[in-house]
Amino acid sequence: MIETVAKLVDTTLCIGCKACEVACQEWNDQEFTTGVFRNTYQTLPDLAPNFWNLIKFSEHDINGEQHWLMAKYQCMHCADAGCIKACPAPGAIVRRPNGIVDFVHENCIGCGYCITGCPFDVPRLSPKTRKVYKCTLCSDRVAAGLEPACIKTCPTNCLTFGSRNDLKFLAEKRAEELRKDGLANAGVYDGPGVGGTNVLYVLKHADRPQDYGLPKDPRIPWTVSLWKGPLKWLGNTVFFGGLLAALVHYIKVGPKEAHDEAEN
């Protein structure tokens, strides 16, 4: 049996070193952007088509104590993936047998519906290639028995890779340990509302996920849920719209095969 793989982000061990950000871009041959100053240590304000892994930095006073929180943000590889639900192009977003939600760019029509469908606001449309990009959980590395690039490089064991079941167990155990050490609100974030995510978080303040840049109650927009549910017929109608979009895309940008290089 092929097990579902997952990442565990233990935010209590994150030092904001940003190695995962660079490892992701380096491995995936994404161009680096020269940033501009924004009164913060955070690299970019948000994810981008060429930047799939962001450490969010935020400062909070919690119980009168100064906290500088750092947490990794990327595709959550949801069990009930809003992007897949929303996507009108067959085979553009697939779930690999190991649970990785992967974009297949030759099938992507650049309609951007997946962006609307994502409760975590992750996919990004490239204006250059007119295709949507996000973390692949390094499906190429995983298929070769390697850890995802971000996980391998993480110096502090903040990131762990493995089977979802094992990681869920580890995460709960770690949270329990933290609670025993007096952090009453420590807990696990497992994408409530989307059937669980294949990226799990251990949070010191699990009661305030928004302080880490995580939505408190992520939900797939009802419009998207309807689309592939009771209103499937409507979806089909829109699907033809999608095909139309693909055609327009073809005319404006040219044949797909030529784009692979442009991505890099």
Next chain:
Amino acid sequence: MASLAATFGRGAMTNGWTDVVNADVILVMGGNPAENHPVGFRFVMEARRRRKAKLVSIDPRFNRTAAVSDCYVPMRAGTDIAFLGGLIHYALENKLYHADYIKLHTNASFLVKEGFGFENGHFSGWNAEKKTYDRSTWQYESDGQGFAKVDPTLEHPRCVFQLMRKHYERYTPEAVANIAGCSAGEFNRAAAIICSTGRPDKSGTILYALGWTQHSHAVQLIHTAAMLQLLLGNVGVPGGGVNAQRGHANIKGSTDMGSWNNLPGYLRLPRANHTSLDEFLKANTPKPLRPNSMNYWSNTPKFMTSLLKAYYGRHAARKNGFGYHNLPKIGESDNNSWGFFFDRMHKGSIEGFLSFGMNPVANGPNTPKMLDALSKLKWMIVVENFETETAAFWNAKKLGEKYYSSFIDPAGIQTEVFLLPAACFAEKDGAFVNSSRWLQWKSAAVPPPGEAKPDQEIIARLFLKVRELYEKEGGKAPQPLLQMSWDYANPLSPSLEEVAREVNGRDLAGKQLNGFGELKDDGSTACGNWIYCGSWPEAGNMMARRGQEDPTGLGLFPNYAWSWPANRRILYNRAASDAGGKGWDPQRTSIRWDGVRWTGDTPDYKADAKPSDFGAFIMLPEGVAKLFAADLLEGPFPEHYEPAESPVPNPLHKEVSSNPLASVFQGALDKLGSAKDYPYVAITYRLTEHFHYWTKHMHASGELQSNFFVEVPEELAREKGIKGGDFVRVTSARGSVEGPALVTRRIRPLKVEGKTIYQIGIPIHWGFVGRVRGPLVNNLTPSVYDPNSGTPEYKGFLVNLEKV
């Protein structure tokens, strides 16, 4: 490093990265490993995760290390001695020190001569006119046979322990708070955690970096930390030690190979009064100060003779002192450290200058003075991977824009510059020595690009070319040059494996030596660096080993790479055991006495000597570690002195405010400012996003942190009407920098002597050459140096801040 050598015997990280997992308490002060050594920091996080170790961060800034700490205390830059002195006081006052340890393993019991004392900021023997100390009262009382007198009860009023107690009586929590600017409560909270390791079953480590070395009193500062660790019984113990985190891949190896006033292996460079090899050896071979002192430096003649034999080969014979006079002799009071020779260059007495992979315009203090110094040269050779500010200094007026508007135009600069392209790390083999003293061999993966050449070829070609000129034309004193051995299979580009074998050493028959125990003083062995002897024995290259075994379970990994000395992973490991050889904490000792010999790590001791035979600190004439160190210039006990530029006079003794012996230059470009004109304290530091002045050439770091910026406390920003992103100008008596303000709550205003003190943070990394550019922060820094180590004061100088 000068400090650790004086206290323990070797100027090196005592333990090592992998050992930090064994700690119960980790004090990070004068460093920021989460940002500057993130991968080393994994062992801190692992100690926290596995053994619930406590992490204490004491720093002017709430940085990324502080963000994951259990206890953070803010402090004013340059007040570390006050804080650490306070910790010593706290440990003594609350009886938290490890009494048996200090009796056995330190000079706590040694008696000091009558007349030693401290008053109003000066130790006894101060000569106000010459501004020097007569150190004769700082010596041990002799028993008449050359040994120091001791009082094992530690009760004699002149024993080191009692003198130390008296010296630090003034360092109460309230006094510390008043100097450092934290509250006494914050100090006490940190002190309770740190001093909890005074028990035999606990160990605590200290991690520090340039936040401690870059002060005009840095060596004293680090000595204070070493004293604290000795009091708590944390030296020689797994999870303990005083651990310097070095900032460059082979800064350790380069120092081991003899920089400044050293020959390879920390042998001293001869002085003019050492008129023969015998004189040199007499002056540099110490006598034991206690009957049980192993005094390993008594082997100096073997190390020195073997080095001369490696250097001068067949030209080295007993009758010519093994070529001793080929070596340069510096004057008795010459100082060739950074600040001094660049000052000489600035004054025009240096003609030529070679820089191998260093960028002094960016990384030396007082950039305007540095630029001026280089403009006085006749010629300069720079060997580099990328163009640097140093190579392009002659264009500073144009490239550096407003910062150097008064600098000379290129047309007026007569310095001839050669910029040579060198191979980078991936294009060369050879060994780097990390902070933990591990020599790790690397292999070359690709050839250098274009016409770039490996450094060994550049040095060899240059050396041989100069030698050829002397052979052909004659000239001044050709002998030292012609007699220097260069017998490599390919002299124009020596194989580094061949060089590594030469460094390890061999006997006359050409057999590789197994270790420095085999070195001889009769010319029958040649060894390029005695501390590396054993790195390449007959069995092969030990530095390339990749063994994964960890038999002790302590993270020593004895078969991975090779560590000096003698593959010893934890220095002074004999000190982890009591008088009978039993570990203070039997679970946590890297060597064990089984009644016949020591097993485990390579013992820092004679392998088959009984626990009572020798003292644990074999490199020191005392045989024990020094709480009282008379070889440090400012005094045997560290005292709090203010930085050379300080917002307040020293609260302990206003008349003697800053280090009376600091090296301060007086030229027109060496100006110091006062709090009246420059009211804020500034510190410079690295960010995790960049490496030194190199990564400004890289896209990746340019994305992570593209811009130079200035960190300004929220309260000060409000006072000045500065918002995040507003352009500000920071000015010191030397120069200025401009950039956007990062307004932050992570640098807290502090109360010192009733005054509010603001500190401003200025990251380094930018310059006028590179893909991402910005001002050089050393435009601001003073040319003030520690007198023992020659390190400049980058932490805690004065600036003004204004909105542009």
Next chain:
Amino acid sequence: MGDSVSRRSFLLTTTALGFDLKPAIAAARELKISRTTQTHSVCPYCAVGCSVVIHTLGDKARNVQPSVVHIEGDPDSPINRGTLCSKGISLKEFVVNERRLTRPLYRAPGSSAWTRISWEEALDKMARRIKDTRDRGFEEKDAQGRTVNRLPNLALIGGCTDTNEINYLISKFRFGLGIAAYENQARL
């Protein structure tokens, strides 16, 4: 996280999570290091001493110059166990970078530009400068007539980013010439 189950726990070498990570699962992208040569090296930045694996593409056949395609952490190192920081993981850019110096450059006195110079000419010129400076400044005896054999008008810095062996060669160069003023980054 308990030690017994922490897969990445770096002092334990067991694979405790116990499942095969590489069932044949399709990936959108081909593994870029599937045909590379691996060389063990050490990161040239700070002194933690992380080991890296340099992946190069291209054998060393007559018309093939190997090039670096990727660098990542070496899992065999007890220090970094395959991990690297943000600078280390982007080391490829240190090696393959259009800003690298690839030929000797020369700046004549008073000039405001670099010009190209051949290695041969540069070496001749530099050796001449060194000799002239040494001949002018070398002191065989000090004022008191003691043999000192030193060269005070030439200074040398560096070595902290280069190997021990090169530092040893630098020491021979230094003492062959008689240079007393030699410093490295340890001072700063």
